[in-house]
Every structure is written in structure tokens, then in C-alpha cells.
Amino acid sequence: MFLHSAFAVEKSVCHKLCLAPEDSLTMKFSIILFLILCIVHCFDGNESFEDKKNKFVGDEEKDFNKKFALPKDVVVIGAGMAGLAAARRLTTDKTNFTVNIYEARRERFGGRVWTDKLANPRAKGPEVDLGAFSLTAAGKNNPLFELAADLGLKSVSLGELQLLIPWEKRVVIGTDLDTVFSETSKILELAMNESKASKIEMSVREAVDAVISNGKVQLSDSASSYLIQSSRPYLLDYSGKYPQSFQLGFAHKKVLLDGMGELTDRLLSGDLDEPPLHLGLNKAARQIKIDKKRNKVVVRFTDGSQVIADAVVVAVPLSIISSGDLQFEPFLPKAYYEAAKEMGITWENRVIVEFDHAFWPQEIGMFVRAVQAEEEMGHLQVWFNINQIVGVPALSGYLGGKAAEAFEKLSDEEAEKAVLSVLLEMFGESLLSQGGKVVRLQRSAWISDSWSKGAATYPKVGSSPSMWDIFAEPICPGVYFAGEHTSFVDHGTVHGAYVSGLRAASQIMGDLCEQKRLEQEERERKQREAEMAKKEKETSGTGTIERSVCRQRKEKISINIIGSPIPAAFHLLTKKQTPTQAKSHIDT
Numbered sequence: 041m042f043l044h045s046a047f048a049v050e051k052s053v054c055h056k057l058c059l060a061p062e063d064s065l066t067m068k069f070s071i072i073l074f075l076i077l078c079i080v081h082c083f084d085g086n087e088s089f090e091d092k093k094n095k096f097v098g099d100e101e102k103d104f105n106k107k108f109a110l111p112k113d114v115v116v117i118g119a120g121m122a123g124l125a126a127a128r129r130l131t132t133d134k135t136n137f138t139v140n141i142y143e144a145r146r147e148r149f150g151g152r153v154w155t156d157k158l159a160n161p162r163a164k165g166p167e168v169d170l171g172a173f174s175l176t177a178a179g180k181n182n183p184l185f186e187l188a189a190d191l192g193l194k195s196v197s198l199g200e201l202q203l204l205i206p207w208e209k210r211v212v213i214g215t216d217l218d219t220v221f222s223e224t225s226k227i228l229e230l231a232m233n234e235s236k237a238s239k240i241e242m243s244v245r246e247a248v249d250a251v252i253s254n255g256k257v258q259l260s261d262s263a264s265s266y267l268i269q270s271s272r273p274y275l276l277d278y279s280g281k282y283p284q285s286f287q288l289g290f291a292h293k294k295v296l297l298d299g300m301g302e303l304t305d306r307l308l309s310g311d312l313d314e315p316p317l318h319l320g321l322n323k324a325a326r327q328i329k330i331d332k333k334r335n336k337v338v339v340r341f342t343d344g345s346q347v348i349a350d351a352v353v354v355a356v357p358l359s360i361i362s363s364g365d366l367q368f369e370p371f372l373p374k375a376y377y378e379a380a381k382e383m384g385i386t387w388e389n390r391v392i393v394e395f396d397h398a399f400w401p402q403e404i405g406m407f408v409r410a411v412q413a414e415e416e417m418g419h420l421q422v423w424f425n426i427n428q429i430v431g432v433p434a435l436s437g438y439l440g441g442k443a444a445e446a447f448e449k450l451s452d453e454e455a456e457k458a459v460l461s462v463l464l465e466m467f468g469e470s471l472l473s474q475g476g477k478v479v480r481l482q483r484s485a486w487i488s489d490s491w492s493k494g495a496a497t498y499p500k501v502g503s504s505p506s507m508w509d510i511f512a513e514p515i516c517p518g519v520y521f522a523g524e525h526t527s528f529v530d531h532g533t534v535h536g537a538y539v540s541g542l543r544a545a546s547q548i549m550g551d552l553c554e555q556k557r558l559e560q561e562e563r564e565r566k567q568r569e570a571e572m573a574k575k576e577k578e579t580s581g582t583g584t585i586e587r588s589v590c591r592q593r594k595e596k597i598s599i600n601i602i603g604s605p606i607p608a609a610f611h612l613l614t615k616k617q618t619p620t621q622a623k624s625h626i627d628t
């Protein structure tokens with residue numbers, strides 16, 4: 041009975057569609073296949089697939105797919121701020137996503153946020169922050185302040201800055217420092233103009249040096265140029281193409297009283313009503329293989345294991361991709377590798393030194409040491425007063441550029457000697473001796489660290505913002521990127537990493553790859569139609585036109601389910617339509 045009426049529909053459909061006998065055979069075969077599937081479903085549990093689907097008649101098909109599709113498996117590679125943010129966001133939709141994070145390090149997560157409480161269980165936080173230390177509050181909203189507030193974490197502003205010019209035995213502070221700051225703004229503005237006017241791309245350093253040395257600015261106090269020379273953009277030789285490069289970045293910083301690591305800890309472990317994320321430590325990904333046929337992504341690890349997922353968030357540092365430690369099959373498009381080559385990666389480190397007693401002026405939050413010799417640049421020029429923040433008699437020193445690399449190569453004894461020599465120069469013998477013994481000296485080594493290979497991305501001469509933005513684009517069908525290097529805005533920061541993780545999660549939740557696929561299909565369909573219309577215009581004679589109409593109809597009723605076209609009659613029958621309904625549908 042069923043078969044009879046089904047074939048009746050088929051006959052009329054074939055007639056309408058001007059199908060050849062062999063096409064009609066295919067259709068018969070599809071109908072039989074469909075009926076077999078129907079029978080199987082009838083015996084499949086209490087409620088058949090069709091019964092379930094019928095409840096959704098009139099609703100969006102999407103709702104149906106959402107309700108009954110299996111959750112998508114998402115794998116996050118890298119448990120730094122970006123990876124954790126992505127995983128936490130995806131986990132809020134448990135019905136649709138199962139999420140697992142894999143981290144290369146065997147003993148910790150957090151990446152370049154590293155509040156080393158493991159080695160120092162009684163530490164409060166900032167005195168063991170070996171990576172990111174402060175949140176920038178300049179000009180715009182930093183979403184991490186809101187997150188911190190939601191989690192009940194307190195932050196404090198770094199206190200006043202003091203500039204020390206050792207060879208002049210001079211300390212610049214208060215209103216004198218205000219004058220210095222306004223002069224630095226003038227220098228930086230002129231340098232920006234110099235850079236804009238130049239036909240060849242200049243670095244911040246070249247532009248500033250040009251302004252100071254060619255007498256374009258009359259300095260009332262050389263301290264302003266010393267201050268600029270101690271800043272990150274000058275030290276690390278940022279490109280002078282971008283206005284952001286001409287900011288000193290000393291002001292508007294806040295520190296979390298529990299340390300930066302408290303943010304990553306909470307993202308991982310969840311709050312009271314949230315479950316912890318699934319994290320696998322000691323799992324270094326070595327290859328990401330896109331299986332287009334199965335619409336899956338395979339992640340292979342250095343221990344020989346592998347996982348298969350519907351989507352992967354690659355949240356490892358840029359240098360892990362550019363060094364080839366993490367490979368892609370097929371290779372990423374050329375533009376990704378070219379961008380990775382041109383984007384700069386800073387060299388930065390921290391050293392924390394704790395004494396018996398705090399001997400430095402307590403009202404000061406940040407000390408900047410002016411230097412003259414090239415080899416001294418970036419060498420422990422900036423120090424943060426930890427005692428003022430959490431009452432631990434410690435200072436946190438910053439190293440940038442070549443000095444950061446050189447410091448990694450020192451033995452512990454040499455490092456301590458270097459630290460004491462700088463502090464002696466800054467504060468003098470009598471103050472330093474009040475500190476007593478060095479109780480603890482702890483330092484980072486981000487450049488030789490296998491899982492970071494440097495500190496953070498920066499706009500090197502020759503780079504452009506679009507290079508960061510390339511990494512915000514997924515490789516479909518399922519490879520998404522997150523990390524400080526995936527957006528030019530806020531690159532090189534913890535909040536930049538956080539926002540990038542949320543972005544990757546929302547790309548997955550919004551099924552960006554599927555949207556892209558549909559858009560591409562639509563473009564192709566329009567193109568085909570345009571070509572056909574063009575051909576029709578060119579050809580004449582009724583016979584040709586009729587054939588072309590048949591061809592057009594054939595294409596129109598061919599629908600795409602999971603990527604492969606199936607005959608339209610098959611689709612119509614799955615909607616349980618009467619033969620007349622089916623016929624009239626095809627007629628429209």
C-alpha cells in the first residue's frame with residue numbers, strides 16, 4: 041500500500057520534473073530506502089524519530105536539531121587565560137557542548153599568568169606573580185575588573201611613581217614628575233608626527249631619538265627622555281605606525297590582592313554553582329588534523345594518544361605555532377604563517393626578591409631607574425613595591441628586551457648579585473643594609489620556556505593589525521583560535537586573552553563554520569543562476585529553453601542534508617506529506 045502510493049507520487053514527480061528513466065530508478069531506490077528507515081524507526085523505542093520530529097512541525101527545524109542532536113565535543117588546547125575563558129563560556133551550555141582542556145605543562149595551568157603558590161603555599165599573591173602582574177585600567181573598560189568584582193576579588197592601584205637618576209643622585213617625584221610627564225607627552229606626540237611623516241616605517245625608538253637629537257624639542261629636564269627610554273615601546277622597539285605605540289604605559293595599573301592566578305584558578309574550578317572544568321595536564325598537542333570528510337578534528341599528543349572532536353580551540357601562544365611545535369594537517373593557509381613570522385614576540389621577565397625587612401620608601405608604588413649605557417637598557421629598570429600591596433617585604437623587578445634574555449642565563453648566585461648591585465645603585469648602602477638578608481629570590485624564564493618561547497606579541501616594524509586579526513578567523517570546519525595574539529586590540533595583555541577566549545566560544549556557539557558554509561553555498565547558487573540566465577539569453581529556440589527549465593528545476597529541488605544532495609522527493613516524504621501536498625510543493 042505504502043509502496044504503491046509512494047511510487048504514485050514518484051511517477052507524478054518524475055513527470056513534472058522531466059526526469060529521465062534512469063533518474064526515476066534512483067528515486068525509486070531512495071523511496072525504498074526511506075521506507076526501510078521508517079520501519080526501523082517505528083520499532084525504535086517508545087517514540088520514533090519521526091514522532092519526535094512531528095512535534096516540531098511548524099517550528100524551526102533548528103529547534104529540533106538543537107533538542108535532539110548530540111552535544112558537540114569541543115577540545116581546548118592550552119589552559120592559559122584564553123583557553124580557560126573559552127572553556128568556561130562553552131560549559132555554560134552543557135546541553136550542546138562537552139568541553140575538555142588539554143595543557144602541555146605537567147604541574148600547572150594558567151600559562152603566562154603564573155602566581156606561584158605551589159612553591160610558596162602561604163603566599164598572598166602578587167609577591168609570587170612571575171608572569172602578568174597588573175591589570176591596565178587606562179582609557180577603556182577592562183572586563184577583568186568586572187570578572188574580579190563578580191568573584192569578590194579586590195584590586196588596588198599601584199602607588200606613586202618615582203624616577204631615580206643614579207648618576208645625578210637625583211630622585212624625581214610629585215610635581216616635578218608631573219612636569220616630566222607633560223614633557224614626555226610632547227616628545228611622544230612629536231615622535232608620532234615624525235613617524236607619520238616618514239616615508240620609511242620607523243620604530244618608536246627611531247622616532248623618539250630623531251625628535252630628541254635633532255633639537256625639535258627643547259627639554260627643560262633630561263629626565264623626560266630617561267623616562268621614555270625606560271618604557272616598553274622604546275625598549276622593545278615597537279613600530280611607530282600606531283598611535284598606541286606612543287604610550288608609556290606606566291600609569292593606571294591595578295593589582296589583584298590575591299594575585300593574577302586567582303582569576304585563572306576560579307575560571308578552572310568554577311564558583312559555587314558551577315562545576316570545575318575538565319582539564320588534562322601533561323598533554324602537549326603536536327598535531328591538529330582536520331578530517332573534512334567526517335567533519336571532525338583530530339588532536340594528536342606527544343605521548344602518542346589522540347582525541348577526536350567536533351571543534352578545537354587552539355589557545356597556545358603564537359610562538360608554539362610559528363616554531364612548528366604544533367603542526368596542522370592540512371597546513372594552515374599561507375597568510376597565517378606569514379603573519380606569525382612578522383608579528384613581534386617580546387622578551388620579558390620578572391624577578392622577585394624578598395628581604396627580612398622592607399628598606400625602600402613605602403609611599404612609592406613603582407620605582408623607575410634611568411640608565412645611560414645601551415647594555416643597561418631593560419635591565420631591572422622598573423620595580424614594584426610588593427610591601428605596599430600585601431605587606432610582604434619584597435620587590436618585583438622587570439626585565440625587557442636583550443636584558444631579559446641575558447638574565448635567564450645567569451646562575452642563581454649571579455642573579456642575586458646583579459639584583460643587589462642595582463638596588464645598591466638605586467637606594468644606597470645605608471638603606472640596603474637595613475633590608476637584612478635576601479630571604480627569597482625567584483625569577484621567570486619565559487624566553488627559554490618550551491610552552492611560551494617569549495612573553496607576548498607586539499607590533500614589530502613590518503607587522504600590521506590585520507596579522508593579529510587573521511588568527512581570529514577559524515579554519516573550517518572546526519579549528520578556532522584564541523589567545524592574546526588573536527586580536528590587535530588589547531594584544532599582549534591578560535584581558536586581551538580573556539576576550540579572545542570568549543570570542544572563540546561564541547564563534548563555536550553560533551556555529552560560525554556552518555554559517556560560512558551556508559553563505560558559500562548561497563554565493564555558489566547565485567553564481568550558478570546568473571550563469572544559467574546568461575546562457576538562456578544567449579541560446580534561442582523553445583526546445584533549448586524547455587531543457588534549461590528542467591535543469592533549473594532539478595537544481596532547485598535538490599536539497600543538502602549534511603553536505604550531500606539527496607533527491608527532493610525523499611525529503612518531502614520525510615515530512616509526512618500527502619502526495620498532493622508533495623506535488624503542490626514541487627509545483628511552487
Ligand SMILES: Cc1cc2nc3c(=O)[nH]c(=O)nc-3n(C[C@H](O)[C@H](O)[C@H](O)COP(=O)(O)OP(=O)(O)OC[C@H]3O[C@@H](n4cnc5c(N)ncnc54)[C@H](O)[C@@H]3O)c2cc1C
Pocket residue numbers: 117118119120121122123142143144145149150151152153170171172173174175176323324325326355356357360365366388389390484486491492494495496522523524525531532533534535537
Ligand atoms: C613577564 C610577563 C609580564 C606580563 N605582564 C603583564 C601584565 O602586567 N598585564 C597584562 O595584562 N599582561 C601581562 N603579560 C601578558 C599576559 O601574561 C599574556 O598576554 C596572557 O597571559 C596570555 O594568555 P594566553 O591564554 O593567550 O596564553 P598563555 O597564558 O601562554 O596560555 C597558553 C597555554 O598553552 C599551553 N601550551 C603551549 N603549547 C601547548 C601544546 N602544544 N599543547 C598543549 N598546551 C600547550 C601553555 O603551557 C599555556 O598554558 C605579561 C607576560 C609576561 C610573560
